[in-house]
Amino acid sequence: MACSLADSGFLLKGNLHKPINGHRFVSLFPTGASYLTWEVLPQCKAKHRRFVIPLRRSKTVKSVASPVTSPFPVDGAQHRKELCESYGFRQIGEPLPDNITLKNIIDTLPKTVFEIDNIKAWKSVLISATSYVLGLFLISKSPWYLLPLAWAWTGSAVTGFFVIGHDCAHKSFSKNKLLEDIVGTLVFLPLIYPYEPWRIKHDRHHARTNMLKEDTAWQPVMKKHFEESPIFRRAIIYGYGPIRPIMSISHWLLWHFDLNKFRPTEAGKVKFSLACVYAFMAIGWPLLIYKTGMVGWIKFWLMPWLVYHFWMSTFTIIHHTAPHIPFKSSEEWNATQAQLNGTVHCDYPKWIEILCHDINVHIPHHISSRIPSYNLRAAHKSLQENWGKYLNEASWNWRLMKTILTTCHMYDKERNYISFEEVAPEISQPITFLKRVMPDYA
Numbered sequence: 001m002a003c004s005l006a007d008s009g010f011l012l013k014g015n016l017h018k019p020i021n022g023h024r025f026v027s028l029f030p031t032g033a034s035y036l037t038w039e040v041l042p043q044c045k046a047k048h049r050r051f052v053i054p055l056r057r058s059k060t061v062k063s064v065a066s067p068v069t070s071p072f073p074v075d076g077a078q079h080r081k082e083l084c085e086s087y088g089f090r091q092i093g094e095p096l097p098d099n100i101t102l103k104n105i106i107d108t109l110p111k112t113v114f115e116i117d118n119i120k121a122w123k124s125v126l127i128s129a130t131s132y133v134l135g136l137f138l139i140s141k142s143p144w145y146l147l148p149l150a151w152a153w154t155g156s157a158v159t160g161f162f163v164i165g166h167d168c169a170h171k172s173f174s175k176n177k178l179l180e181d182i183v184g185t186l187v188f189l190p191l192i193y194p195y196e197p198w199r200i201k202h203d204r205h206h207a208r209t210n211m212l213k214e215d216t217a218w219q220p221v222m223k224k225h226f227e228e229s230p231i232f233r234r235a236i237i238y239g240y241g242p243i244r245p246i247m248s249i250s251h252w253l254l255w256h257f258d259l260n261k262f263r264p265t266e267a268g269k270v271k272f273s274l275a276c277v278y279a280f281m282a283i284g285w286p287l288l289i290y291k292t293g294m295v296g297w298i299k300f301w302l303m304p305w306l307v308y309h310f311w312m313s314t315f316t317i318i319h320h321t322a323p324h325i326p327f328k329s330s331e332e333w334n335a336t337q338a339q340l341n342g343t344v345h346c347d348y349p350k351w352i353e354i355l356c357h358d359i360n361v362h363i364p365h366h367i368s369s370r371i372p373s374y375n376l377r378a379a380h381k382s383l384q385e386n387w388g389k390y391l392n393e394a395s396w397n398w399r400l401m402k403t404i405l406t407t408c409h410m411y412d413k414e415r416n417y418i419s420f421e422e423v424a425p426e427i428s429q430p431i432t433f434l435k436r437v438m439p440d441y442a
Helices: 046-051 079-087 102-106 118-141 142-171 177-191 197-208 232-237 248-256 263-321 336-340 350-355 363-367 373-391 396-406 429-437
Strands: 002-004 010-012 051-052 060-062 343-349 392-395 410-412 416-419
Touching: 002 046, 046 248, 079 396, 102 336, 102 363, 102 373, 118 142, 118 177, 118 263, 118 363, 142 177, 142 197, 142 263, 142 373, 142 410, 142 416, 197 248, 197 263, 232 429, 248 263, 263 343, 263 396, 336 363, 363 373, 396 429
Parallel strands: 343 392
Antiparallel strands: 002 060, 010 051, 410 416
């Protein structure tokens, strides 16, 4: 074992697992080298000094306990490899140096990834429209036991509409900005999403990704909010546990229909978007119910909409949530680290990637939201070549989801997250249940 100190060196001898002043030192690694910083070393009482021999100021000193191999820091390759196995990741990126800027990263991307291609843009519309119509046909013809498959397809297809509107909101769909707003408004209508409120809210997410209080997407639970009332605590536990994969429904309802959340200068466009959604509901829903009955409304609209929210919730959670990804206060926040180190690339089955237009190739989108969805893979390949060691990457698996749903709950500055089981074990049965029943394979 080797110990690297910031300002001094020392030699450990004897039983390394014996507590010193109430602290136990156990290496995170099976053999080889570990690093300790002086800040985490407890002050040794006189009775423990027989275990410590002062040395000259030194960067690294050897212990008599075990052989020394090539040293690596606590966040070194071996540690990250172990975290990957534990969390269900394929790769956990190295910390990005403080002096790297978003411009440094953007400058390494090929200029072609920023180019808008009208043919590719309208091809994505054609894919989504065709897939959606096919899904509705499957719903109409499927026996009851095949309906879940038809809903899964149709809900995934309508998620593609969202991604097209997402490109429109980022001004990466067309060079004609009026056309973008029209297309964005129309493709959001089947989702009952008001385009302009969502665009404004989403821009704030990009400007403050993983900023503790300002990010408008998923955040850790704050202690003061959790302690407001017993009933509220139970609701939060369910919301961040078993029903988290569809909790974007509450986010949709609370964020997008409240005019008080928007500036007076934004109110005009927000009201227009809301009027479009209300008109769609007032005309489309009665027609659907008239033609197919209430059961038809559930079959053709509600169930695919719930599948869309499953993807909306799941995609968004995985994009920025993991035990090793911090949320930071505005004073400590670093934009480049948040966008590159704080964003996750996740691979899904091919049919989902096609229907959802590669929205989960998400790191380049946070480096620059001007990259159209059809260029995200080329941009990600460039990032892998130039910045690959800093990237967080995964393929969707049960261990990844289990880690998020059972661990990533309450904010803690030192540990990033604390599980509800730790802070409120008496009411955390939903989390215990998930740990017991969810598969654990990666």
